[in-house]
Amino acid sequence: xxxxxxxxxxxxxxxxxxxxxxxxxxxxxxxxxxxxxxxxxxxxxxxxxxxxxxxxxxxxxxxxxxxxxxxxxxxxxxxxxxxxxxxxxxxxxxxxxxxxxxxxxxxxxxxxxxxxxxxxxxxxxxxxxxxxxxxxxxxxxxxxxxxxxxxxxxxxxxxxxxxxxxxxxxxxxxxxxxxxxxxxxxxxxxxxxxxxxxxxxxxxxxxxxxxxxxxxxxxxxxxxxxxxxxxxxxxxxxxxxxxxxxxxxxxxxxxxxxxxxxxxxxxxxxxxxxxxxxxxxxxxxxxxxxxxxxxxxxxxxxxxxxxxxxxxxxxxxxxxxxxxxxxxxxxxxxxxxxxxxxxxxxxxxxxxxxxxxxxxxxxxxxxxxxxxxxxxxxxxxxxxxxxxxxxxxxxxxxxxxxxxxxxxxxxxxxxxxxxxx
Amino acid sequence: xxxxxxxxxxxxxxxxxxxxxxxxxxxxxxxxxxxxxxxxxxxxxxxxxxxxxxxxxxxxxxxxxxxxxxxxxxxxxxxxxxxxxxxxxxxxxxxxxxxxxxxxxxxxxxxxxxxxxxxxxxxxxxxxxxxxxxxxxxxxxxxxxxxxxxxxxxxxxxxxxxxxxxxxxxxxxxxxxxxxxxxxxxxxxxxxxxxxxxxxxxxxxxxxxxxxxxxxxxxxxxxxxxxxxxxxxxxxxxxxxxxxxxxxxxxxxxxxxxxxxxxxxxxxxxxxxxxxxxxxxxxxxxxxxxxxxxxxxxxxxxxxxxxxxxxxxx
Numbered sequence: 056x057x058x059x060x061x062x063x064x065x066x067x068x069x070x071x072x073x074x075x076x077x078x079x080x081x082x083x084x085x086x087x088x089x090x091x092x093x094x095x096x097x098x099x100x101x102x103x104x105x106x107x108x109x110x111x112x113x114x115x116x117x118x119x120x121x122x123x124x125x126x127x128x129x130x131x132x133x134x135x136x137x138x139x140x141x142x143x144x145x146x147x148x149x150x151x152x153x154x155x156x157x158x159x160x161x162x163x164x165x166x167x168x169x170x171x172x173x174x175x176x177x178x179x180x181x182x183x184x185x186x187x188x189x190x191x192x193x194x195x196x197x198x199x200x201x202x203x204x205x206x207x208x209x210x211x212x213x214x215x216x217x218x219x220x221x222x223x224x225x226x227x228x229x230x231x232x233x234x235x236x237x238x239x240x241x242x243x244x245x246x247x248x249x250x251x252x253x254x255x256x257x258x259x260x261x262x263x264x265x266x267x268x269x270x271x272x273x274x275x276x277x278x279x280x281x282x283x284x285x286x287x288x289x290x291x292x293x294x295x296x297x298x299x300x301x302x303x304x305x306x307x308x309x310x311x312x313x314x315x316x317x318x319x320x321x322x323x324x325x326x327x328x329x330x331x332x333x334x335x336x337x338x339x340x341x342x343x344x345x346x347x348x349x350x351x352x353x354x355x356x357x358x359x360x361x362x363x364x365x366x367x368x369x370x371x372x373x374x375x376x377x378x379x380x381x382x383x384x385x386x387x388x389x390x391x392x393x394x395x396x397x398x399x400x401x402x403x404x405x406x407x408x409x410x411x412x413x414x415x416x417x418x419x420x421x422x423x424x425x426x427x428x429x430x431x432x433x434x435x436x437x438x439x440x441x442x443x444x445x446x447x448x449x450x451x452x453x454x455x456x457x458x459x460x461x462x463x464x465x466x467x468x469x470x471x472x473x474x475x476x
Numbered sequence: 477x478x479x480x481x482x483x484x485x486x487x488x489x490x491x492x493x494x495x496x497x498x499x500x501x502x503x504x505x506x507x508x509x510x511x512x513x514x515x516x517x518x519x520x521x522x523x524x525x526x527x528x529x530x531x532x533x534x535x536x537x538x539x540x541x542x543x544x545x546x547x548x549x550x551x552x553x554x555x556x557x558x559x560x561x562x563x564x565x566x567x568x569x570x571x572x573x574x575x576x577x578x579x580x581x582x583x584x585x586x587x588x589x590x591x592x593x594x595x596x597x598x599x600x601x602x603x604x605x606x607x608x609x610x611x612x613x614x615x616x617x618x619x620x621x622x623x624x625x626x627x628x629x630x631x632x633x634x635x636x637x638x639x640x641x642x643x644x645x646x647x648x649x650x651x652x653x654x655x656x657x658x659x660x661x662x663x664x665x666x667x668x669x670x671x672x673x674x675x676x677x678x679x680x681x682x683x684x685x686x687x688x689x690x691x692x693x694x695x696x697x698x699x700x701x702x703x704x705x706x707x708x709x710x711x712x713x714x715x716x717x718x719x720x721x722x723x724x725x726x727x728x729x730x731x732x733x734x735x736x737x738x739x740x741x742x743x744x745x746x747x748x749x750x751x752x753x754x755x756x757x758x759x760x761x762x763x764x765x766x767x768x769x770x771x772x773x774x775x776x777x778x779x780x781x782x783x784x785x786x787x788x789x790x
Contacts, residue, residue: 110697111695111696111697111698111720111721112679112694112696112721113696113697115696117696118696119606119684119690119692119693119694122681122684122685122694123681123685177680180680180681181678181679181680181721182677182678182679182680182681182694182695182720182721182722182723183677183678183679183719183721183722184678185530186659186676186677186678186679187678189534189659189661189676189678190658190659190678195534195659196534196537196659196660196661196676197658197659198657198658198659198660201655202655202656202657202658202682203656203682204656204657204658204680204682205658208658261682264656264686265652265656265685265686266652266688266778266779267652267685267686267687267688267778268685343620343622346622414685415685417622418690419621419687419688419689419690419775420610420612420621420624420626420643420689420690421612421620421621421622421623421624421626422626422690
């Protein structure tokens with residue numbers, strides 16, 4: 056029976072997987088150049104990670120005072136990217152908009168890549184990564200539901216599975232030249248939508264659960280995380296979709312770009328409003344709860360390592376929202392791309408370094424210290440980002456030809472359209 | 477009385493030395509010249525012990541035989557790495573005992589004898605300068621931790637206009653660090669001591685973020701202790717040598733107090749400012765303090781229910 060499953064029948068699962076993997080081996084020169092570049096950066100990160108395994112987290116800029124830094128900052132940001140895939144899922148599967156359906160699989164590929172990248176950032180932050188199995192229910196001791204970190208592990212793994220299985224099913228159906236059964240996938244899509252919001256909410260709760268850290272201990276953190284995710288995610292996807300449109304003949308409707316740009320505009324406005332609300336509460340009556348904000352924005356006791364970061368973030372986000380709020384500029388691809396770049400960077404700082412690090416400063420005993428990532432930390436992080444890009448590239452490379460073939464079956468064959476990407 | 481001097485920035489101090497060593501990790505070419513840290517191969521253990529360490533179960537799940545094996549591995553490792561015969565006990569909590577601590581801040585003069593006694597007793601890394609107790613030099617007239625001086629270093633203490641507030645793990649009865657741990661590597665024992673299984677901790681450091689008293693410390697590198705300074709009388713949940721990459725903290729000197737002794741910090745205090753004992757014993761000194769002095773607890777508003785009190789003479 057098992058043997059029969061593994062037999063390679065045309066249109067079978069094995070055939071599907073083999074042909075998808077086979078696509079990875081064919082590509083033009085820029086595909087191979089891109090892969091080589093990514094592998095180089097990953098290799099460099101891996102080399103520095105070996106140094107970290109050898110010496111311990113000593114090679115980072117972290118300390119007992121500031122015990123989480125660049126790794127966890129990137130983790131928090133990337134969970135937001137994964138969440139924002141839901142922005143393509145809702146219009147595609149709920150409102151059945153064809154132009155969204157065309158790109159929803161790419162959105163899910165972004166989600167998969169982002170979750171894997173986020174989880175890797177947590178893995179490299181562990182002091183004893185080889186003890187990871189202690190967290191696996193059954194053989195380890197999984198402190199669920201008490202520990203928010205166990206919640207995060209659970210929701211991220213679940214989200215990863217959902218975003219692998221739904222596209223797998225849909226692509227498999229398309230591979231066989233049939234339409235996926237709505238009743239088979241819709242309940243899972245519905246689950247994935249709520250799950251998307253949950254991953255970023257849980258990640259926010261991970262921080263806001265700590266009264267020991269007044270900077271994080273605010274009910275606004277969850278809403279802030281979601282709002283800023285709906286800025287950084289669309290910003291990334293607008294750029295990614297344009298690249299795919301340029302290097303493949305995959306149909307990316309301008310309507311999708313416009314919708315994402317609009318969502319990004321509104322979300323960035325809300326996100327900035329939340330920042331103002333935080334600033335007001337912190338500084339109108341300045342108490343001990345404001346010390347972290349004072350450190351972040353103005354410096355405290357002669358320490359101000361994050362001041363340039365946070366003001367840059369604020370400047371970038373304000374500049375981006377100005378571009379986005381002016382319709383002719385938002386419709387102009389140059390300005391839209393500029394706004395995407397600005398907002399992506401702005402949110403990356405705001406929800407990364409400017410969120411994680413000030414939570415530790417001053418320490419609960421009032422000590423003020425600075426933190427800056429070391430070059431090893433930056434190299435390892437660069438490697439992980441490159442790994443995320445690699446995952447996305449490979450997923451897109453496998454999915455796009457299947458989708459194109461399915462379209463060609465429905466539409467008139469386009470002359471000379473070889474599925475080369 | 478002279479004080480134990482401390483460098484202004486202990487972190488900078490050890491990081492600088494380390495980075496010098498790490499300067500070699502510049503490029504691929506230097507990979508083969510990296511100096512080895514500690515003993516080679518399996519971190520100073522035999523292959524069998526390394527495998528045994530890897531598969532070791534959670535402290536509370538191990539049967540007596542597995543515990544014996546685990547204690548044996550720790551002893552052999554200390555012998556292999558440093559040539560020191562240590563004894564690793566697994567003394568159980570005493571029934572009917574819950575420990576509590578109180579400090580008379582009128583008597584504390586900021587000598588920091590408790591800090592050094594603690595380091596010597598509990599085998600903290602000497603290079604990393606982990607200290608479980610931090611004595612804050614506070615301005616009289618307030619209780620603002622943010623204006624406290626952590627690295628005070630005058631000719632003599634006490635300094636006019638200052639008072640001293642020693643802070644260590646408050647052994648909360650509702651400990652936020654225990655809730656935070658994703659793998660239950662830290663928990664509260666029946667005698668009220670919050671402990672860590674250093675062989676189960678994955679080093680995520682979420683407990684450090686959750687602790688309102690900055691009581692938890694991480695082994696950023698392999699703790700280094702000169703063989704002659706290693707305290708050979710240890711407990712599995714207490715002062716036995718810790719591995720790299722795990723969190724550690726004050727355990728009320730579990731290796732001493734479960735044998736009916738006082739914690740090292742209490743014994744070391746030259747002014748008698750520290751009172752430690754059984755909260756369940758109505759005749760204990762700690763109960764006398766709680767019943768007859770006006771006591772307070774740090775950050776009581778956070779609801780962590782510390783079993784650690786402060787009081788004054790007046």
